[in-house]
Amino acid sequence: MTVPVAGRGPQVAGAAGLFVALSTIAVLLRCYCRIIIVKQFGLDDWLTFVSWVFFVFYCTFSIAGTHHGTGQHAADLPPHELPIGLKWWWACEPVYVLAGLALKGSIGVQLLRIAVSRTHKLIIWITVGVLEIVGLAYFLVFVMQCLPSEYFWTRYTGGTGSCMDPRIVVDATYAYSAITCATDWILGLLPISLVWHLQMNSRTKLMVAGILSIGAVASTATIVRIPYVKDLGNVADFLYATSDVAIWSTAETGIGLVASSLATLRPLLRLFLTRSQLGESTSGGLGTQQWGATTNANGYIRSRTPNNGAEEFGLRNDIGKGRGVTTVVEAGSNNDGTKRSMSGSRESVGPLTAANNWNTSETKLTDMSSDDGHGGGHGGWPTGTKTMTVTHVVES
Numbered sequence: 001m002t003v004p005v006a007g008r009g010p011q012v013a014g015a016a017g018l019f020v021a022l023s024t025i026a027v028l029l030r031c032y033c034r035i036i037i038v039k040q041f042g043l044d045d046w047l048t049f050v051s052w053v054f055f056v057f058y059c060t061f062s063i064a065g066t067h068h069g070t071g072q073h074a075a076d077l078p079p080h081e082l083p084i085g086l087k088w089w090w091a092c093e094p095v096y097v098l099a100g101l102a103l104k105g106s107i108g109v110q111l112l113r114i115a116v117s118r119t120h121k122l123i124i125w126i127t128v129g130v131l132e133i134v135g136l137a138y139f140l141v142f143v144m145q146c147l148p149s150e151y152f153w154t155r156y157t158g159g160t161g162s163c164m165d166p167r168i169v170v171d172a173t174y175a176y177s178a179i180t181c182a183t184d185w186i187l188g189l190l191p192i193s194l195v196w197h198l199q200m201n202s203r204t205k206l207m208v209a210g211i212l213s214i215g216a217v218a219s220t221a222t223i224v225r226i227p228y229v230k231d232l233g234n235v236a237d238f239l240y241a242t243s244d245v246a247i248w249s250t251a252e253t254g255i256g257l258v259a260s261s262l263a264t265l266r267p268l269l270r271l272f273l274t275r276s277q278l279g280e281s282t283s284g285g286l287g288t289q290q291w292g293a294t295t296n297a298n299g300y301i302r303s304r305t306p307n308n309g310a311e312e313f314g315l316r317n318d319i320g321k322g323r324g325v326t327t328v329v330e331a332g333s334n335n336d337g338t339k340r341s342m343s344g345s346r347e348s349v350g351p352l353t354a355a356n357n358w359n360t361s362e363t364k365l366t367d368m369s370s371d372d373g374h375g376g377g378h379g380g381w382p383t384g385t386k387t388m389t390v391t392h393v394v395e396s
Contacts, residue, residue, distance in 0.1 A: 094143055
């Protein structure tokens with residue numbers, strides 16, 4: 001049995017759905033970047049993945065709770081639904097704490113990878129270590145606030161057991177929130193010091209420090225949540241009173257996952273921009289129209305010049321990593337009037353069309369090619385031959 005999602009339930013469910021979607025996209029992009037592009041999936045990536053798994057469970061429990069009274073007044077709920085709603089709320093808290101601990105551990109490991117100074121490493125170890133210890137203590141306080149644990153939701157339906165003073169849970173939440181904020185800001189400002197003495201220009205330093213510091217954005221949600229922590233002591237109308245705590249707890253972890261994942265996507269962005277630039281170069285670099293749709297099995301794309309409609313060939317910008325060379329040859333009046341194309345890798349270049357004067361050496365090809373289109377007559381390209389060589393370099 002369920003109840004209609006009402007009161008503040010839609011807000012709770014909406015926040016959970018939004019951030020689980022955003023975090024899933026961000027984490028998947030991070031995994032793609034680290035596994036496919038960088039080819040190095042480290043401990044920080046594993047911790048982020050673990051945090052995301054816990055967060056998915058958290059959001060699932062949160063959304064399920066809205067169908068059993070989360071966000072609604074106790075007086076508006078059937079008596080049999082109140083314990084179910086409280087059970088789902090109780091299930092959210094442990095996985096929320098575990099997701100946060102794994103996430104902060106991931107950020108700490110990520111910073112340790114670039115830290116050189118002993119002082120910086122010590123700051124990271126102490127900061128993350130204190131948070132993990134306090135987080136574990138908070139986890140135990142919440143799990144053991146009622147003994148047995150099910151008394152947290154059965155006390156409204158005649159269950160037996162005991163619970164600690166709600167003010168203890170409130171104070172513990174204040175302490176955990178304060179240390180979480182301090183950790184976010186320490187780990188957020190530390191990258192500025194880490195990159196300050198690196199051999200790079202000021203603009204790059206600011207960019208790298210900004211990328212690494214973006215995880216501190218998550219502390220915004222923690223700060224906003226602090227005024228609502230007192231509502232955890234409202235036992236009489238718990239499911240409605242704690243709606244803001246639920247919403248901002250979701251935002252805190254969701255923003256942290258997205259921000260920390262974005263900080264690792266620079267190689268993916270660089271690859272995208274490089275391929276975009278190569279695409280523009282390929283389409284406009286030879287003075288032709290955009291590369292057409294005609295593609296042969298060898299990965300070359302045909303195009304026609306706007307002047308005489310003659311056929312040219314260009315190297316596709318997506319055929320793989322490394323370096324490719326595309327040469328367009330236009331014969332002069334003393335030759336057969338044909339146009340040929342040659343392409344090859346860095347080490348060898350093979351002809352696409354057989355000819356007696358066709359070179360198979362990239363060195364010779366480069367030496368005899370000229371941007372002004374006039375080849376020499378030194379046993380290479382025939383007199384009057386117009387050549388153009390375009391070199392594509394794809395960063396791996």
